[in-house]
Amino acid sequence: MPRRTIVSFHAHPDDETLLTGGTLARAAAEGHRVVLVTATLGEAGLADSAASPGSRSSLGPRSSLGSRRHAELLAAAAALGCARVETLGYADSGLDASAAVSCFADASVDEAAARLAAILVDEKADVLTGYDANGGYGHPDHLQVHRVARAAAALTGTRLLEATVDRSSLRTVLAVLRLAGRFLPSLPFGDSSRVFTAREDITHVVDVRDFARQKRAAMRAHVSQSEGGSGVRTLGLLSSLPGPLFRAVCGREWFTDPAGDPDAAATWVLAPQ
Structure with missing residues (x-):
């Protein structure tokens, strides 16, 4: 298989x-080059005060939390x-886009897309x-991210696949977590009919059960996000x-093809469902 x-x-x-x-771990294990880009350091997020020195139980000092989350990102990667x-x-926008004066949600899509496109060109990215x-x-x-990725893909002609969750599977996952007997915090999902993607619109399902160890290790690297609020x-x-149970709950990842042509999928780990 070509790299x-x-x-x-x-x-x-x-x-x-x-x-x-799981998809990134599988792609890397199969010899493909994986490049990770994040828009923000998540400095407006909730944090586990025990795990993040200097942070409070909800919003800690942004510079401190951002630095901590960057280190966690590198460990997860x-x-x-x-x-x-x-x-x-x-800057992290927060849930209501009011966490920073000049946050990512308010940034110019064209400017952000140009910066992402430069990475795509530098890497000669396939996907x-x-x-x-x-x-x-x-x-x-x-x-x-949705807007910027679409614009960057259009600028460079890079094939775009959009990460999502099967809406039906999400309900199953939440039910499993509740049955696990642990407190499940209120999640900002809103109307369940409008979050993520309906099953019939998903074009790619990736089996990542064999990469559960890597995915769990990456989750555990994000120590500051294990608790908070x-x-x-x-x-x-x-x-x-x-x-x-982890393999069953976290063993699939989902993508949609905005081009609507799953038969033209890249010939690597993302085979059409």
């Missing part, structure tokens, strides 16, 4: 693991086998991953599941 290069674009540290960690990690340095049109669950930075968070819950 390919995938550039995976994400909003914050830990998004790369939750949405695409190493666990997944990424060959290069780049951060674009935009770029972005996010679905809903921005997953609607976070302003995730919606901006009102208690144990989704990442912490997932990473603590028993092995077989």
Whole structure:
């Protein structure tokens, strides 16, 4: 199989693991070059005060939390086998896009796309991953990733696949987490009919069960995100599941092809479903 290069674009540290960690680990293990790009350092996010020196139980000092999350990102990328990690340095917007005066959600799409496109050209990328049109669950930075990735792909002619979650599977995952007997925090998903992607619109399903070890290690690298706010968070819950259950819950990853042509899929790890 020819060696390919995938550039995976994400909003914050830990998004790369939750949405695409198994796919990136599988691609790297199969000899492809994996490049990880994040728009922000997630400095407006919640943090585990015990894990993040100087942070409070909810929003810690942004410079401190951003530095911590950058270190966690590098550790997670190493666990997944990424060959290069780049951060674009935009300010984290927060859930309501009011966390910073000049945040990523308000940045010029053209300017951000040009910066991402420069990486695509430098890497001679075969595939770029972005996010679905809903921005997953609607976070302003995730919606901006969707816009910027589409624009960068158009600038460079790079094949684009958009990371998402099968909406039906999401309901199953949440049910499993509740059955695990742990507190599940309120998640900002809103109307379940409008988050992520309906099953019939998903074009690619990647089996990553054989890369559960790498995905779990990457999750655990994001120590500051295991708790925070009102208690144990989704990442912490997932990473603590028993092995077989973890493989069942986290063993598939999903993508949509905005070109609507799954038969023209890249000839690497992302085979059409």
